Amino acid sequence: MQKIGVFVCWCGSNIAGTVDVGRVVEAVRQEPGVAFAADYQYMCSDSGQNLIKSAVKEHGLTGIVVCSCSPRMHEATFKKTAAAAGLNPYMVEIANIREHCSWIHKNMEEATEKAIVLARAAIAKVLKDAPLTSGTTEVTKRALVIGGGIAGIQTALDIAEAGFAVDIVEKQPTIGGRMAQLDKTFPTLDCSACILTPKMVDAGANENIELFTYSEVESVKGFVGNFTVTIRKKARSVRADLCTGCGECTEKCPSRKTKNEFNMGMDTRGAIYIPYAQAVPKIAVIDREHCLHFKTGKCGLCERTCSAKAIDFAQEDELVTRNYGAIVMATGFQMIDPSGFGEFGYGKSKDVLTSLEFERLMNAAGPTGGHLVCPSDGRHPKHIVFIQCVGSRDTSGCGKPYCSKICCMYTAKHAILVRDKYPDVSVTVFYIDVRTPGKNFDEFYRRAVEEYGVQYVKGMVGKVTREGGRLKVQGSDLLNDRQLHLEADMVVLAAAIEPDPTARSVASMLTASIDTNGFMTEAHPKLRPVESPTAGVFLSGVCQGPKDIPETVAQASACAAKVIGLLCKQKLVNNACVASSDPLLCNGCSSCEKVCPYGAITYEERELNDKGVRRTARVAVVNEAVCQGCGACTVACPSGAMDLKGFTNQQIMAEVDAICR
């Protein structure tokens, strides 16, 4: 027999000014199951709470209803009150008679009637409340960071600094990512490698960090606090424990025609190679696809050259399985291939480059040793044209609908670098808008114009053609109302950036959601920007959306703080209002599993005692640590087996009944 106590709050005059609280108390006393009802000026105050506590004890209440402000305001308060009085906190329901009643209605009669109806609905619900207990789960004190660019490195370093073990999985043979390819960074023009490589070295040397380079995530199981991840360490064909990184083998390798990824394919490397001098770990790797030994069985020059005896042609991929409490996505970005925009001539003329290629061309460690020359014939350029928004803000189909955010600034940087080093080279930038929100960003862009004399043209290029060994750029100059036909030696395309394509498969392993553009979705775009909606999965860097280096680093550290917060916990308290399935009613159809956004539902063979008959059935099982309690599965379930604790079918039906009575 339930004994319900109803507590009606005046909230000073906030409620009592419009709702006749006395009448509400009188009315609810008539409701079945109500053993006690009272009103008080401020139910949330200490004395109000004490009133509740003593009523619970005195009248042996089994559940309480508080008619007060929004549950978003004080539900937690009254749950604690109930718990202090020895009640299960889930035996508390709130009737929102302030925000949903007294504050929006002026007529006392009307407001009082509505308050009574809302109170009745809450009473009807609390009568069907069941005590709930939150489960707890242990937390594995280790984090996994997927992606070893600046985002992943920063997140890993911060987690490691806090004393937790962290592994980085990077698909390339070295960590460093895109930032390692950049020449200078805006708006300070400090050298990218100079600020990045010390961090790479730190990550490699930190005893809490383990690097899995040339590796990929193979599978992910589990849930927040308890992920089990299998990592495929691809065979380097070089023993990491023996290789000294001397590079002797890379020089001897006779297969020299492979495009060098680090230099965006603008020069070549051997089949055995170290990506670049500052690579971490500095260990050679054999690209089996291009290695003569693997292709023909002959050669083996590297093996004979290596004095450390590190070459191991027989090496095989290795699978490593580890447990993690948290997983960080830091999978980064790539530039789109602008060949889809044939009007710009990319792929037709070597002198039409992407910005990332241009970055390598300007870099002292790049394919030309930092000398700015036209890739087609090595001549010194006289005029360079930069085209912004190539494939960004493009809804035509071959581009991206979003702004890539970093292009305006790096183009200003490129223009400044060119004009600074080669004052004889003129520079024109075609822009749609120049977007420079950021500390010292607009000043930087203005310097390009005012100090360095970069020509900014408001307009867009329609076509780039090859003419007389040079390029001809036809574009609009909207502010001067003319069409320009410029001769140029190089055209640099600020191509849109897009999420690294591996993000998609990793995200689906994690059941983390991705938006229409392939970026990871945040748990909340403003208030939880570094968490994925999937508990225990965090977001760092461009995988979440375009951003520059300072923003990436800030987000990476924020992400680390969230991970540390999770790993610090001894136990995780689960949401008590989770779905649960009645195995006797479940018909094993998988409807619930398909709609669950968290992958919280799995199927198991269970032996059931069905009214004395033993049978084995495939039934849905909800992982309470993963379920977030949305209830999608309850509606999808055709047999009525699935229900949501705290918001059961019966409870909501009872509320509907009470309101419609």
Next chain:
Amino acid sequence: MNYYYYPGCTLKTKAKALDASARAAAECLGVTLTEVPEWQCCGAVYPMAQDEVAARLSAVRALLAAREAGVPLVTLCSACHHVIKRVNADMAKNPDLRQKAANYLGLSTPYAGETKVLHYLEVLKNDVGFETIKQQVKHPLTGQKIGAYYGCLLLRPADVMQFDDPESPTMLEDLLRALGAAPVDYDQKNECCAGYLSLTDPAAASRRTRAILTSAREAGAEALVTACPLCQYNLSRHSGGSLPVYYVTELLEAALKGGNGHA
């Protein structure tokens, strides 16, 4: 391989060579082209105005004939192809135009774009295959440096025409290669020759064709090919004979049969 064939007016008069060579080559390749009975002029320009129904009707008639015969409709002239293909898309996508056309033509079943519209070159590429053509070439155009001129109408708008990459097309070059020629790539191959203005603004046509011819010549082309009578006329008129402009089908026929037209 049976098709309905829509030659269009120009191919019956000033561009007979285009028609004749295309038919001859088709015969060699086992492609049966049946001329659409009682076809009418397509109008030569696609009416971009969405409310223009009458100008679409003759295209719809040809499309209907092919629907009834149950075969794809093949075109050759770029302008006809452009008009017919786009009207076909209109009929498929725009219920208002579809109904109005049906009312005009007194159709009980409105025409809803059921016919597959193919350009002659698409038949060669997808149904015959350039590899097959290559094997049947008896007189390869070895060493001939030829620039392919696509113009606008075959390529744009790409979402409807779906002919080739609108900025970097290669279909003609691939065919030329199959014929043994050495195609020359140049950047003006998909830029407009101002054909529509050739009557009213010859100066504009002259400016545009000069840009195209210069670009092709500079890239090393010794001849141009096209599939459009208007482009052919426009380009030859301004090249002053310095760069011969052939119909692509003329070269095809020559390569398959020898002699005929091309030296």
Next chain:
Amino acid sequence: MPLNTSAPAQTGEYRPLIVAFCCNWCSYAGADLAGSSRLTYPADVKIIRVPCSCRVNPLFVLKAFERGADGVILCGCHPGDCHYTTGNYYTRRRMTLLFSMLDYLGIERERTRVEWVSAAEGAKFSATMNDFARTIRALGENRKLRDLRCGN
């Protein structure tokens, strides 16, 4: 004293009974904001809190009509903003089907509605409820599906 607000009030004016299911994260908070901004809407609207609009089983809607509701409205997060990522999409699909079935059964299409209201849209919440209540008042009492045993 019977408190059924769908019964004519003392003034004799018809007062409909409207059930609003609001998701906890967006629309319920939007309703709270409407309250704290003192943006009024008729007392005919009674809100039931659910974790997500996708928690609303079509049976709840049927139940409401069976018990004499004159209109039922579901409010959830805007598409793409669902706290649970995709819940509101399920809602949209399910309710499209349910509403067309109800329409078939004679419950006018206007008596059922799905609206997206964010936590920041107090004004939209109030405007939506005013509009819905106006619509339902104009339609008058709903007699279809009502379980006659519940009357009186």
Next chain:
Amino acid sequence: MPETTRETVLRISGTNTRKCMLCGKCSGSCPAYDAMDYRPHQFVAMVERGEIAPLLQSKSLYACMSCFACVERCPRGVQPASLIEALRAMVLREREHTRLPAQLIPELIDAGTPQQAVVSAFRKLSK
């Protein structure tokens, strides 16, 4: 409510001028740019603002080559060429106006002029 001129242009052309983000790629692509008084991007902007009258007088209507370069390259799916065509159609329809009288044709053609050129010129320039 009767349709405004702006709405008529939008209806006939089937374009949505609001999608324009003012990049100018249409005018950067146009082969007839120098022969135009109003340029492709201005057609989009002016139609959007309802400034139709000057466009109906514009010589650009007869300079456009209908090459669809602006349509193809527009990053937002706006179709400046369709706007120009719609305006040209409106001029020709409303004023019973013919820019190409048939008697002029003989002087304009030569022995090789294809039918296509004559037919298209008529289609574009006469009612």
